[in-house]
Amino acid sequence: MQSIQSVSTGKRPIVVTILGARPQFIKAAPVSKALAAADIDEVMIHTGQHFDDNMSELFFRELDIRKPKYNLEINGLSHGAMTGRMLEEIEKILVEEKPDLVVVYGDTNSTLAGGLAASKLHIPIAHVEAGLRSFNRAMPEEINRIVVDHISTLLFCPTATAVDHLNSENIHVGVMHVGDVMMDTTLAAIERASATSDILARFDLQSKHYAVATLHRAENTNDAARFQELINWLDDQPVDKILMPVHPRTRQRLSELKSPARKLVLVEPLGYIDMAWLVHNASAVFTDSGGLQKEAYFHGVPCVTLRDETEWVETIDAGWNRLWNGPEYKSRRSISDYGTGEASSQIAAAIKEFIIRREKTS
Template identity: 40%
Template sequence: MSAPESVVVVAGTRPEFVKLAPVVAALDRTDRFETILVHSGQHYDDLLSERLRESVSLPRPDEHLGVGSGSHAAQTGELVAGIGDLLSKHEPTYTIAQGDTNTVLAAAIAASKCPTTFCHVEAGLRSGDREMPEETNRVLADHVEGFSFAPTEQAAENLRREGVTEDVYVTGNTVVDACRKNIAEARAGSDVLDRFGLAEGEYIAATIHRPRNVDDATRLRQIVSALEDAPLPVIFPAHPRTEKQLSRVGSSSEGSLRVVDPLEYLDFLRLLDGATAVVTDSGGVQEEASLLSVPCLTVRPNTERPKTVEAGVNVLVEPEMLDEKLRTVVYDPDRREAMTGARDLYGDGRAGERIARLLAYRLGEESPDLDAHGIDDLLETAAE
């Protein structure tokens, strides 16, 4: 057998670690690839990086750029330079990144300047909102020549409309792989409900972090007010940046809202799993909520996960209507039941395996058997 091909996998935020873990595991199960894991350092809090990495069974990063915080422009520029240097050093056949962060955009730009093929996991998601920096990042990353691994046919159609028609594969979303792998361990091993004195199905989970919500004092105050007045206890693991903004708008210690430190991944998964509902502005949490049959209220005017809205398990809500919508979910069992039951929106939990096998196939390996989703189906590009 020939020497293994090197693959650089770039991650830098909590969702990227979670969603790339199944890809790295699948690559490592073959003899075809040597994986080089790069941590950009975009999330630098320990709970959001090192301990998270351990909980999802990722190996220790081979390279660490330590970019930290900064303006979008400064952070992206530093990452482009740093990732570019590493690509020159390792000369990978493939460079893989996932999602829509500055880390992903920088990896795409750096890869486009080097003799490597860029692979975008979770390609084709669109909210249509160019005010979101994430939307700009994902659009630009998708237009770098390489492989686009779309989570759904809807995402592949978005790429078709933009003229991206070559090497587009509908693989499912690796969030399904990660959630299915980790939920049993979270249920068995996490004591998060006991630590917070919570009973199954008798609390609300919340996570708000996007600049549209946390940097706008009026929106944030409305969100906090709705959570404080919620009819059930609300557990809100706050991103460090969000916690800083929360302190500026103030929060009553007598209401339902309880702001806590960021949770380890398995603890958060267990918290979400046992909740009556979740209030969020996170794309990944929208997906995980659908997988775990937890009604989701997304405090945004749009979403790049429209399948959750179309399936009825996710409702987009503006801050001034959050209190009303939350009470409806809590007090109306029929409504709550209607917001569950769409567990298969993003695939069957084998996206990481498909990605690894597709990359091996493109290097000339014999077509692998992928059960109901054979290699021939995956090799039908979005140009069809």
């Protein structure tokens, strides 16, 4: 690829990436590699929004990325307080680093804070996973998505539907359908996991003879009646064993149940490679995680979403996903929208082209 340097400083261009949760690091991993291949320096900020003991040296080695240069350790606060603290600290870093562009992912408070900080400093923003909509504005994530999309310069959409959502909100410039970066990560993880993971042997599992579940969203865990209903639903599924990696909050909710779970096998949160191999060999996935819904499809495993709506409508239309309280699966087909594992290289190329064009006109 053509090497680029900043016209004004003679240095390689700098991109600041702002992340706040484990799934965002997983999405960022292939993009970080693609940026490096494009001769773009990346500075990574971890806001600390989701504190995760499993984000250790092993986690970063599994993803083959460097640990963040900055870790703000901001967590455990209300949405407003958390976003405000992040905004203040990110702004300081952006003033010091002077990046050519800021990259944010998805829909967390870290995404919103990073986007707002960059916008107020007139730094261009690239939003990966732009254009997603659940149309449920009671979800903080929905507000975060909408705000960040409307202040972003480059909007990288995983699906054609996401592009349509942006167009309907009169956002047309800088919008690109690149496919899903999680496809890139998953394909690499399957190859690595098949050679290295012993997760099935550790839990005495046979391929396709168990299911995987995750349950963590506040809308499910904070409502005791709803949480019990979901656990009862899981117990009614036609599988003998459901492996559930759990965080402390969900484990506490499970201990408070009037009717305890019968089929759930609770385990500590897993490393990315082990989790990928666990899903790859499962007969089904039951989850309220947006990312895991798609990953189930990438692994060719049917999914049931433990929510009342999903942003990933393609998975439902293609028969790989359904809502736990909705209709049965539709006829199954492949989903071309997500691409073939080249989303990250398209994102890096578009960022490189944008920086070159901007430098020439500055």
